[in-house]
Amino acid sequence: MERVRVGLKDVARLAGVSVKTVSNVVNGYVHVTPATRTRVEAAIKELDYRPNLSARNLRQGRTGIIALAVPELDIPYFAELARLVVARAEERGLTVLIDQTGASKEREQLVAEGFRAHLIDGLILSPLALTPEDLAARMDNTPMVLLGERVYEGPADHVVVDNVAAARKATLHLAALGRRRIAAIGAQDDAAAESSRLRLAGYRQALREAGLPADDRLVVPVRDYHRADGAHAMARLLDSGQTPDAVFCFNDLLALGALRTLLERGHSVPGEVALVGFDDIEDGRYATPTLTTISPDKQAIAGLAVDLLADRMAKRVVQGSRVEAREIRVPYRLVIRESTSG
Amino acid sequence: MERVRVGLKDVARLAGVSVKTVSNVVNGYVHVTPATRTRVEAAIKELDYRPNLSARNLRQGRTGIIALAVPELDIPYFAELARLVVARAEERGLTVLIDQTGASKEREQLVAEGFRAHLIDGLILSPLALTPEDLAARMDNTPMVLLGERVYEGPADHVVVDNVAAARKATLHLAALGRRRIAAIGAQDDAAAESSRLRLAGYRQALREAGLPADDRLVVPVRDYHRADGAHAMARLLDSGQTPDAVFCFNDLLALGALRTLLERGHSVPGEVALVGFDDIEDGRYATPTLTTISPDKQAIAGLAVDLLADRMAKRVVQGSRVEAREIRVPYRLVIRESTSG
Numbered sequence: 001m002e003r004v005r006v007g008l009k010d011v012a013r014l015a016g017v018s019v020k021t022v023s024n025v026v027n028g029y030v031h032v033t034p035a036t037r038t039r040v041e042a043a044i045k046e047l048d049y050r051p052n053l054s055a056r057n058l059r060q061g062r063t064g065i066i067a068l069a070v071p072e073l074d075i076p077y078f079a080e081l082a083r084l085v086v087a088r089a090e091e092r093g094l095t096v097l098i099d100q101t102g103a104s105k106e107r108e109q110l111v112a113e114g115f116r117a118h119l120i121d122g123l124i125l126s127p128l129a130l131t132p133e134d135l136a137a138r139m140d141n142t143p144m145v146l147l148g149e150r151v152y153e154g155p156a157d158h159v160v161v162d163n164v165a166a167a168r169k170a171t172l173h174l175a176a177l178g179r180r181r182i183a184a185i186g187a188q189d190d191a192a193a194e195s196s197r198l199r200l201a202g203y204r205q206a207l208r209e210a211g212l213p214a215d216d217r218l219v220v221p222v223r224d225y226h227r228a229d230g231a232h233a234m235a236r237l238l239d240s241g242q243t244p245d246a247v248f249c250f251n252d253l254l255a256l257g258a259l260r261t262l263l264e265r266g267h268s269v270p271g272e273v274a275l276v277g278f279d280d281i282e283d284g285r286y287a288t289p290t291l292t293t294i295s296p297d298k299q300a301i302a303g304l305a306v307d308l309l310a311d312r313m314a315k316r317v318v319q320g321s322r323v324e325a326r327e328i329r330v331p332y333r334l335v336i337r338e339s340t341s342g
Numbered sequence: 343m344e345r346v347r348v349g350l351k352d353v354a355r356l357a358g359v360s361v362k363t364v365s366n367v368v369n370g371y372v373h374v375t376p377a378t379r380t381r382v383e384a385a386i387k388e389l390d391y392r393p394n395l396s397a398r399n400l401r402q403g404r405t406g407i408i409a410l411a412v413p414e415l416d417i418p419y420f421a422e423l424a425r426l427v428v429a430r431a432e433e434r435g436l437t438v439l440i441d442q443t444g445a446s447k448e449r450e451q452l453v454a455e456g457f458r459a460h461l462i463d464g465l466i467l468s469p470l471a472l473t474p475e476d477l478a479a480r481m482d483n484t485p486m487v488l489l490g491e492r493v494y495e496g497p498a499d500h501v502v503v504d505n506v507a508a509a510r511k512a513t514l515h516l517a518a519l520g521r522r523r524i525a526a527i528g529a530q531d532d533a534a535a536e537s538s539r540l541r542l543a544g545y546r547q548a549l550r551e552a553g554l555p556a557d558d559r560l561v562v563p564v565r566d567y568h569r570a571d572g573a574h575a576m577a578r579l580l581d582s583g584q585t586p587d588a589v590f591c592f593n594d595l596l597a598l599g600a601l602r603t604l605l606e607r608g609h610s611v612p613g614e615v616a617l618v619g620f621d622d623i624e625d626g627r628y629a630t631p632t633l634t635t636i637s638p639d640k641q642a643i644a645g646l647a648v649d650l651l652a653d654r655m656a657k658r659v660v661q662g663s664r665v666e667a668r669e670i671r672v673p674y675r676l677v678i679r680e681s682t683s684g
Contacts (some may be wrong), residue, residue, distance in 0.1 A: 073424045073428070074418065074421040074422045074624075075426045076416065079415050082416070083416045086415065096440075096441040098438075098439070132503075227627075231628065257628055260628045263630040282416075282596075283625050285569075286601075287602075288601070
């Protein structure tokens with residue numbers, strides 16, 4: 001079914017606007033009034049115009065698309081972050097392609113190495129498996145911003161929460177309640193588990209400051225950071241006879257899993273065992289008891305990630321070269337709820 | 343910074359494979375062995391090859407990208423679905439671009455009307471605001487599959503759960519426990535709220551069958567389907583003096599919000615009030631009490647959506663015309679947990 005190729009000019013003529021305006025509509029840029037957009041879209045529809053966008057974008061070196069690669073979409077923390085990144089990107093006229101790496105090193109590498117480089121102008125990556133060496137060896141030069149604590153001093157801009165300080169604050173809160181046997185759920189043997197390592201360091205620092213002995217039997221490793229892992233870790237802890245009077249869980253999902261095990265076995269929270277999580281996901285606000293947690297400023301994380309990336313993308317066009325990597329620390333706060341004060 | 347244009351042939355020569363194989367790697371197709379993929383990727387890196395993918399894909403009329411448009415990414419049901427759709431698409435060598443419509447009619451329309459039609463080969467849309475008329479008037483002919491019950495008898499393939507039957511089953515379960523004042527949380531005034539209307543119909547049908555009077559004071563409308571809406575609805579119900587002995591909530595988030603209000607106010611669940619949700623999200627499996635719920639086969643929903651779409655995309659290439667719209671019903675089951683049996 002051949003047809004005459006309809007061009008930008010034809011659309012512009014029919015809509016009574018400039019070719020540049022049609023191009024702006026087609027590219028989804030925001031600086032077009034709704035009325036104009038409607039007119040142009042009507043013309044596009046009438047002529048059945050199929051923009052040869054890709055070719056033009058390749059010429060301009062831009063697609064208006066950025067990728068966000070997170071380990072798992074159905075981890076509430078990443079889902080909330082994705083929503084905020086999409087919202088911020090939209091404000092800047094950018095479309096977000098969301099990628100799920102499954103925390104696999106191979107997949108993260110594929111993403112970082114410019115898989116789809118032809119398609120995207122920039123990449124926001126939350127790595128769980130890649131090492132700083134992996135990223136330093138990266139050949140692709142698509143602008144990239146990293147989220148989370150996996151890779152410090154890497155070759156890219158980096159948005160992060162001070163995990164040591166936050167974990168210390170959470171643990172000191174439990175000590176200040178008079179708790180003496182404070183367990184930690186979330187340690188990971190994996191050498192790559194940087195955020196786990198940092199939170200563990202903050203937990204141990206707080207114990208020292210509070211004059212509490214470090215008892216390694218109270219530190220429970222997990223494989224993943226899901227509810228099931230927290231539930232199993234808590235069960236193992238109780239089964240070992242090491243009943244704690246407080247637990248700092250390295251994320252909220254672990255805490256919600258641990259909470260379930262505690263209640264199921266008849267332990268009162270916070271009466272017998274006080275509980276703190278990390279992430280401030282919505283689930284924790286509706287659990288009974290509600291969950292005390294470290295609340296990172298997710299709005300800031302998402303906003304900064306998009307803004308830093310857009311800045312990189314603009315600089316790349318101007319300078320065609322790398323600029324020094326920046327590390328931005330985002331604020332967090334301890335939100336006290338029923339699981340430590342009920 | 344000009345450079346000589348490196349072509350597919352150069353990569354193929356260096357990697358010692360055919361041009362077709364390089365193309366398969368570049369397009370992210372799955373039918374390439376890991377060893378070959380590694381070799382081709384090394385050659386791509388060495389030559390700093392930037393595939394002129396878009397132009398070639400336009401020639402072929404395909405990009406290998408499909409879009410998934412859901413109302414909100416941080417609604418666990420949609421996050422789980424997105425994970426499953428991405429996984430299934432990956433198996434078929436398709437990349438998923440995830441779109442968040444915010445349940446806005448304007449945004450859904452934009453998506454359905456071929457916004458990014460130049461970029462995507464197909465679209466999976468979960469509409470909340472669009473009417474069947476809106477979709478019938480759709481001009482864009484990008485293959486599309488609809489999820490959910492918003493639009494029946496529409497112009498596109500459609501994957502759906504039998505909401506009336508599922509809601510009936512949930513309500514009959516409560517009646518079978520001997521509950522007599524069964525409330526419903528999740529009615530929506532909005533004429534567009536089709537899934538709400540169907541679940542309400544199933545609830546009423548079950549009351550009739552169980553010989554229970556329909557008491558409209560026990561039907562509580564909500565604005566959205568979030569935890570906060572469930573919590574407020576439950577509070578309104580209790581404040582009105584209409585304490586029920588059971589509640590069917592039209593999704594799990596509403597049920598988790600209602601559960602929070604009940605426990606906060608000292609009502610035992612299921613002792614005084616039994617509770618059933620809908621969706622079977624993970625949160626409900628770790629709540630205390632765990633949540634009885636209707637569990638739609640999400641794996642089947644995601645798999646069918648991708649398969650139907652891929653089929654459409656293939657047919658479009660062959661026939662260049664529309665095929666009759668199909669409606670596929672996906673199985674569901676009632677999962678009984680502590681909130682009705684604890």
